[in-house]
Amino acid sequence: MTISAPVPVATPAPGRHPALAATDPELAALVGAEERLQAETLRLIPSENYVSAAVLEASGTVLQNKYSEGYPGRRYYEGQQVIDQVERLAGDRARALFGADHANVQPYSGSPANLAVYLAFAQPGDTVMGMALPMGGHLTHGWGVSATGSWFRGVQYGVRRDDGLIDYDQVRDLALKERPKVLFCGGTALPRTIDFAAFARIAEEAGAVLVADIAHIAGLVAGGAHPSPVPYADVVSTTTHKTLRGPRGAMLMCREEHARAIDKAVFPGLQGGPHNQTTAAIAVALHEAAAPDFRAYAHTVVANARALADGLLARGFELVSGGTDNHLVLVDLTSRDVPGKTAAKALDRAGIVVNYNTVPFDPRKPFDPSGIRIGTPSLTSRGLLPEHMDAVAGWIDRSVTAARTGDEPALAAVRAEVAELMAAYPAPGLPV
Numbered sequence: 001m002t003i004s005a006p007v008p009v010a011t012p013a014p015g016r017h018p019a020l021a022a023t024d025p026e027l028a029a030l031v032g033a034e035e036r037l038q039a040e041t042l043r044l045i046p047s048e049n050y051v052s053a054a055v056l057e058a059s060g061t062v063l064q065n066k067y068s069e070g071y072p073g074r075r076y077y078e079g080q081q082v083i084d085q086v087e088r089l090a091g092d093r094a095r096a097l098f099g100a101d102h103a104n105v106q107p108y109s110g111s112p113a114n115l116a117v118y119l120a121f122a123q124p125g126d127t128v129m130g131m132a133l134p135m136g137g138h139l140t141h142g143w144g145v146s147a148t149g150s151w152f153r154g155v156q157y158g159v160r161r162d163d164g165l166i167d168y169d170q171v172r173d174l175a176l177k178e179r180p181k182v183l184f185c186g187g188t189a190l191p192r193t194i195d196f197a198a199f200a201r202i203a204e205e206a207g208a209v210l211v212a213d214i215a216h217i218a219g220l221v222a223g224g225a226h227p228s229p230v231p232y233a234d235v236v237s238t239t240t241h242k243t244l245r246g247p248r249g250a251m252l253m254c255r256e257e258h259a260r261a262i263d264k265a266v267f268p269g270l271q272g273g274p275h276n277q278t279t280a281a282i283a284v285a286l287h288e289a290a291a292p293d294f295r296a297y298a299h300t301v302v303a304n305a306r307a308l309a310d311g312l313l314a315r316g317f318e319l320v321s322g323g324t325d326n327h328l329v330l331v332d333l334t335s336r337d338v339p340g341k342t343a344a345k346a347l348d349r350a351g352i353v354v355n356y357n358t359v360p361f362d363p364r365k366p367f368d369p370s371g372i373r374i375g376t377p378s379l380t381s382r383g384l385l386p387e388h389m390d391a392v393a394g395w396i397d398r399s400v401t402a403a404r405t406g407d408e409p410a411l412a413a414v415r416a417e418v419a420e421l422m423a424a425y426p427a428p429g430l431p432v
C-alpha cells in the first residue's frame with residue numbers, strides 16, 4: 001500500500017486574492033492550499049526558495065501586458081517609455097551586483113538561457129562538454145535526453161569515486177582530447193566549492209568557451225559566500241529563482257566581447273518578447289540581494305547546511321564528498337537500506353519536502369536512485385539558524401527509519417513537530 005502525503009484543504013485565502021476569489025474560486029482555493037502547504041512544511045529542496053512579498057507583487061503587475069521584442073532603445077514595438085527603464089534597471093543592477101561587463105535579463109528560465117549559449121558559440125554537431133547529469137550536472141550541459149545532448153556531441157566529466165570531488169586533471173585530459181567548443185561548469189547536486197580558476201585554465205588550453213552555470217549558487221555568489229566566476233568565465237548563466245530568491249527567470253552575464261553574440265542568441269535567436277513582469281521582479285530581487293542583510297542570508301545558508309550535515313553525520317548518514325561547502329547536502333541512503341524515492345515520499349508525509357536524487361556511480365535507476373538531495377535556502381529565508389539544524393537532522397533520521405519500517409505514526413509525529421516550528425518562523429510572502 002502506498003500512503004501519500006495529506007492533501008491540504010483547498011480553502012480560499014480570505015481577503016488575500018480578492019479578484020481571483022471572486023472570478024475563479026476553484027483556482028483561488030488551490031492557491032490558498034499551496035500557500036498553506038508552503039507555510040506548514042519544511043522545504044528542503046535546494047533549488048527552491050521563498051520570494052519576498054515585494055518580488056511577488058512586482059511579478060504580478062500590468063508590465064505583463066506589454067510586448068517589447070528587442071532591447072532597450074531598439075524595440076520592434078512602440079510604447080516602451082517605461083519598459084525600457086525597467087529592463088535597464090534590472091541589467092544595471094545585475095552588472096553592479098556581480099561585477100559583470102554585460103547582463104542579459106531576458107531568458108525565460110535557466111534551460112533556455114543555456115540553449116542561447118549554445119546558439120551563440122556552437123553549431124549543431126559540435127562537441128560540447130559538461131558534468132554528467134548523474135554526477136551532479138544539469139540536463140542542459142549536454143546530457144543525452146536533452147536537446148543539448150542530441151543536437152551537439154556531449155562529452156561528460158564526473159567526480160572521483162573515492163571522495164566525490166571533481167578531478168581537475170581528469171577534466172583537463174578529457175578537454176584536451178575532445179576539444180569542446182563550449183565547456184560548462186556548475187551543476188545541480190554539487191555540495192562543494194567550484195574552482196572557477198581551474199576551469200578557466202582548462203578552457204583556455206582546450207580553446208573552449210567557459211560557461212559557469214551558477215543557477216544554484218547565484219545567491220551565495222552575490223552574498224560573498226561562494227567565490228565568483230565572473231573574473232574567470234566567458235559567460236555566467238544563472239536562474240534567478242534559487243538562492244538568488246527572485247522570480248522564476250534567468251540571466252546571462254558575459255564579457256563585453258561576447259555581449260553581441262549573447263544578445264543576438266537570446267533575441268531573435270531563441271525567444272520572442274521578454275516577460276516584463278518577470279524582468280521587474282528580477283530587478284527587485286537584485287535590489288534586495290545588494291542589501292547588507294542578504295550577505296548575512298547567504299552566509300547563514302551555508303552555516304545552516306554545514307550544521308545540518310554535521311547533524312546527519314552524527315546520526316550515521318553517509319554524505320557525498322563527506323559534507324558541504326555550500327547550500328546543499330547529498331545524502332547516500334545505501335547504508336540505511338532505504339531507496340531514495342521511498343525516503344523522499346516518507347519525508348513528504350512527515351512534512352519535510354526533499355527530492356530523491358542519484359548519487360555519483362549510483363547502482364540504482366534514476367527514477368528510484370540511492371540518494372536524497374537537501375538544502376537550506378528556504379529554511380534560512382524563514383529565519384532558521386544553525387542551532388535549529390540538529391532538530392532537522394533528527395527529524396530526517398526518524399523519518400528515514402520510519403520509511404524502512406513502515407511506521408506511519410512516527411511520520412505523523414514528526415509532521416506535528418515540523419508544523420509547530422514552521423508556525424514560529426513564518427515564511428516571506430505567505431499569510432501568517
Ligand SMILES: *Cc1c(COP(=O)(O)O)cnc(C)c1O
Pocket residue numbers: 047109110111112114137138140186187188213214215216239249
Ligand atoms: C535549475 C538549473 C537550470 C535550469 O533552470 P530551469 O529554470 O529549471 O530551466 C540550469 N542549470 C542548472 C545548473 C540548474 O541548477
